[in-house]
Amino acid sequence: MADLVKFDEQAKIASVQGALGLRAQIEQVVDAIFEQGYHNICWLGIGGTWASAMQATVHMKERSACEVWAENAAEYLTTGNRRIGTGTVVITSSVTGSTQEVVDAVRKAREAGAIVIGFIDRPETELARMVDHLISYDENEQLKFFMVADRFMKNAGEFDEYDEQYAEFDAHLARALVEVEKRADAFAAEFASKHAEDPIHYFVGAGNQWGATYSYAMCYWEEQLWRKTKSITSGEFFHGMFEIVTKETPVTVYIGEDAQRPLSERVARFLPRITANSTVIDTRDYPLEGISERFRGNISHLVMHAVNNRIDVHMEIETRHPMEIRRYYRQLDY
Amino acid sequence: MADLVKFDEQAKIASVQGALGLRAQIEQVVDAIFEQGYHNICWLGIGGTWASAMQATVHMKERSACEVWAENAAEYLTTGNRRIGTGTVVITSSVTGSTQEVVDAVRKAREAGAIVIGFIDRPETELARMVDHLISYDENEQLKFFMVADRFMKNAGEFDEYDEQYAEFDAHLARALVEVEKRADAFAAEFASKHAEDPIHYFVGAGNQWGATYSYAMCYWEEQLWRKTKSITSGEFFHGMFEIVTKETPVTVYIGEDAQRPLSERVARFLPRITANSTVIDTRDYPLEGISERFRGNISHLVMHAVNNRIDVHMEIETRHPMEIRRYYRQLDY
Structure with missing residues (x-):
């Protein structure tokens, strides 16, 4: 097979492998929140992030008894949402850290008492400083979100195959996706x-x-x-x-x-x-x-x-x- | 002004006025559910009904602390939703009573323990016989949904202007809309x-x-x-x-x-x-x-x-x- 155009195989493998490598950090954050207690989970975003939020939501709905939804940042800023407050875990993501609606929505959610986990690729931004739990790593938004979702479900006894699945992902996912x-x-x-x-x-x-x-x-x-x-x-x-x-x-x-x-x-x-x-x-x-x-x-x-x-x-x-x-x-x- | 094409003013006024006239029946149903207790509200539909469900949801989110969402019937039948069970109020609507996804979703929700309020225009259909609370009246789906939403919020102390608003609607809405x-x-x-x-x-x-x-x-x-x-x-x-x-x-x-x-x-x-x-x-x-x-x-x-x-x-x-x-x-x- 001739070389593929615009395809850096090693970089792609390293990118996914590195995202999977965030798992220890994600587990530490999620386990600490699980210990403290929470009662609902809100995936927050706009545009592409909101799309990823919808994906994490449907993934969790398939298994979880927890109240879980995708919140559009623009809607939250105008209509509001009284379900977001103390005991809410908000998870969001931003490559630039400068998407205005997300910055404002995170501020509002924190003021309402929510705990925010932020995957902000640029740790030097205002948004990165605002979140309760910051994880900075390039790209792979959907994989990051699903790792958080899976850990919450494992802790809740809703995803017993967690260890087995991630052992497979760690060993094979990055390679499988470039293939x-x-x-x-x-x-x-x-x-x-x-x-x-x-x-x-x-x-x-x-x-x-x-x-x-x-x-x-x-x-x-x-x-x-x-x-x-x-x-x-x-x-x-x-x-x-x-x-x-x-x-x-x-x-x-x-x-x-x-x-x-x-x-x-x-x-x-x-x-x-x-x-x-x-x-x-x-x-x-x-x-x-x-x-x-x-x-x-x-x-x-x-x-x-x-x-x-x-x-x-x-x-x-x-x-x-x-x-x-x-x-x-x-x-x-x- | 010349007569409008395809515009039966009296029929339009009568249609909206009749829908507003369902309020006593809606209040009876909602108040009984409120007495029994409930913990979340699910607006269920597909296509146009799902669209109305989204509207009722955003209307409630503006005021209510209750867990409220729009459930797509096709998604519920495949992914499922563990939030639907005992203590869930499902509200749906169907003109024909024969939309297959809605029929199957109502069956599934009732089996899970939910109470179903159905606005089924044709009372002789299977769907009409399946729901816990049947209200049959032609068209005006959005108005029917909002009347249910508003009554739940009034009972929960989240919509104090209820009586005043509906007094205005009863007196003026039908005429205002034809104007x-x-x-x-x-x-x-x-x-x-x-x-x-x-x-x-x-x-x-x-x-x-x-x-x-x-x-x-x-x-x-x-x-x-x-x-x-x-x-x-x-x-x-x-x-x-x-x-x-x-x-x-x-x-x-x-x-x-x-x-x-x-x-x-x-x-x-x-x-x-x-x-x-x-x-x-x-x-x-x-x-x-x-x-x-x-x-x-x-x-x-x-x-x-x-x-x-x-x-x-x-x-x-x-x-x-x-x-x-x-x-x-x-x-x-x-």
């Missing part, structure tokens, strides 16, 4: 070539892939590639949106292996009847060596992310649109 | 004429208008008019989506008068800098005679709905697309 990227590359090149000029592209997903689907459409194709998209959940697809799908409409379904898999399978089965332009990306098509069948559903969103990494690289080439540039975001005041 | 339709008609005709052939139309909203914005884009323009749309919350607009807006992009912002108004105002202020094709629909532009300033925010979604009723009528004419027809929904098995 996904390699395996996906030829498909990704073809997909980008076919869809780079779509007037609008539809993305459908569910479960722990839904947040990732929403975020991929909005934070990658719209924000970074300036391509029009719409994302919809697999369940909602049949309640309105599908009426505009006809033979030419480009629709991509992401199928994961968590509990909502049947919802996406249903969309994938139906689509060929109404469009000749659909694509199915199924995490089950990727081997993930060393990862047990029963843990695959917990990382479906990471497999999808790995496939999307390759689509991004080829979309950037096909569109000749450098993904770093922004028209408006942080270019203008608004 | 909105009349006032909106000329604008709606112009809007439909301008936007009927848009390749895609963007709708932005927040607060108790967000569910309505999502539902209007999906259940009306997509499902009933076969027009492409994307909807986005006012807060999320600045976190990705706005990068694809340029001079020609048609974007409509719905501004309500609830706590999230500033989020939508911000979008409305910014849009003219990047598109010459934006529209602002602001509930504040409609007088609502007899309704006090402090209650206007609680019915912003109904004002928006009244404006949209007129847009629908004119879109149907402009597109020559009868809104009753469906390509796929309930036409095919899927």
Whole structure:
């Protein structure tokens, strides 16, 4: 196989391995909160972070009896939320540490009495200084969130496979994900070539892939590639949106292996009847060596992310649109 | 003023007045549940009902300390939700009584021990027989939901203005809403004429208008008019989506008068800098005679709905697309 474009295998492996290496620190923070007691868990974010928050929430809902939800920072700042107070654990994340809504929402949550765990990549920022428990490490937001979620559930007796799962992840996950990227590359090149000029592209997903689907459409194709998209959940697809799908409409379904898999399978089965332009990306098509069948559903969103990494690289080439540039975001005041 | 097309003023007034007339029945049901005790409130739906569930949720979050959320029926049937059980009040709605996901989700919630209040328009259906408390009356789903929400909050000491608000609504709301339709008609005709052939139309909203914005884009323009749309919350607009807006992009912002108004105002202020094709629909532009300033925010979604009723009528004419027809929904098995 020829070398992949824009693909530093060692750097990618080191990045995931390093994120997994945060586990001792995460366990210390979560265990201390568990000892003190808490009564609900709020995943806080906006844009891409809010998408990750939705993913952590659906992951926990599958197992946990705890009150858990994804809070949008802009909504919290205006509508408020009386469920956030003493006994609330707020978990958030920011690469730059300067997303204004998140800074303001963390301040408000702390004033209400919540404990805040912050994954702030830049430890020198104001936000990093504001949180109760700071963990600074680049990228891997979803993996960080799921590690926190899993530790809370293990402590609550809701995730007995915790040690076994993380032993597998520590040993195999980083390698498995770069192998996904390699395996996906030829498909990704073809997909980008076919869809780079779509007037609008539809993305459908569910479960722990839904947040990732929403975020991929909005934070990658719209924000970074300036391509029009719409994302919809697999369940909602049949309640309105599908009426505009006809033979030419480009629709991509992401199928994961968590509990909502049947919802996406249903969309994938139906689509060929109404469009000749659909694509199915199924995490089950990727081997993930060393990862047990029963843990695959917990990382479906990471497999999808790995496939999307390759689509991004080829979309950037096909569109000749450098993904770093922004028209408006942080270019203008608004 | 010439008579409005497709506008039966007396029928519209009677419909809203009749829905308000359900209040004695709603109070009886809610008060009985309040006496027994409950610990959380789950608004359950899919598609349009889920959208109404999101609206009831954000309305309650503004005031209530109770755990309240919108549950998507398809997600509940797959991922499940351990927060639904004894002590949970589930509220749902169905016009036909035959939406499969809602039927199955209500069964599952009742098996888990929840009490279900169902607004099922057709009392002879299986779903109507399944719910613990049945209220049958045509349409007005959002108003029904808000009446339940408000009664729970009044009983909990979180909505002291309840009696005063509903005295105003009983006396003036039905008339105020038809006056909105009349006032909106000329604008709606112009809007439909301008936007009927848009390749895609963007709708932005927040607060108790967000569910309505999502539902209007999906259940009306997509499902009933076969027009492409994307909807986005006012807060999320600045976190990705706005990068694809340029001079020609048609974007409509719905501004309500609830706590999230500033989020939508911000979008409305910014849009003219990047598109010459934006529209602002602001509930504040409609007088609502007899309704006090402090209650206007609680019915912003109904004002928006009244404006949209007129847009629908004119879109149907402009597109020559009868809104009753469906390509796929309930036409095919899927």
